[in-house]
Amino acid sequence: MNINAKYFGPISYEKKETIHIINGLIGFESHTEYLxxxxxxxxxxxxxLQCLDDEALSFILxxxxxxxxxxxxxxxxxxxxELGTDSADDISFYVIGVIRDSVAESTINLKAPLAVNALNRRAKQVILDHPEYTFRHFLGDMRKEG
Known part of the structure; x- marks a missing residue:
């Protein structure tokens, strides 16, 4: 299969490389298939994270x-x-980033990561019950903490 990826241009891929996001991403619920x-x-x-049914839609994870x-x-x-496992070891986490011209002003969403089952390629955006995590952490602030 082929797609004209937003950041990469024409790309060939196989179905086994795609992921299915249960209920889509917040605000993009109708889009569930990604590469x-x-x-x-x-x-x-x-x-x-290239949407397969809308080539203009891609997220930075x-x-x-x-x-x-x-x-x-x-x-x-x-x-x-729901992700098809009983072990947290099967899950990989990715956060959505908003990349700005300045790295310090770029943000990541630690509150609602994408949880991906690496074995069956099912994913879900989850909201973590952790008050320390917010929807917008500035990368510049995180560098000072680290």
């Missing part, structure tokens, strides 16, 4: 653990079951 594309080969620190090592998302059992 994750790493900006650097074999590196998941920054990914373009970041691996939160490289930016915020103390990040500790915990899913309740019912969300693990």
């Amino acid at each position: 994750p594309i790493s900006f650097q080969e074999d590196d998941d620190s920054m990914i373009s 970041l691996n939160p653990f490289g930016i915020f090592p103390d990040y500790d998302p915990v899913l309740p059992k019912y969300e693990l079951e």
Whole structure:
């Protein structure tokens, strides 16, 4: 299959590379099929989450653990079951980033990460019950903390 990816141009992919986001992302509930594309080969620190039914729609995902090592998302059992697993070890977490010209003014959403079951490619945007996490953490502030 082929798609004209927003940040990469024409890309060929196989169905097994796609992910299905249960109920879509917040604000984009009708879009559930995506292709994750790493900006650097074999590196998941920054990914373009390319929508398959709207080529203009793509989100920047970041691996939160490289930016915020103390990040500790915990899913309740019912969300693990919805993702098709009973083990948190099967889940990878990514946060949506808003990249600005200045890295310091760029933000990440630690409150509502994308939880991805790496085994079955099912994903869900979850809202964490953790008061420390908000929807907009400035990367500039996180560098000062680290």
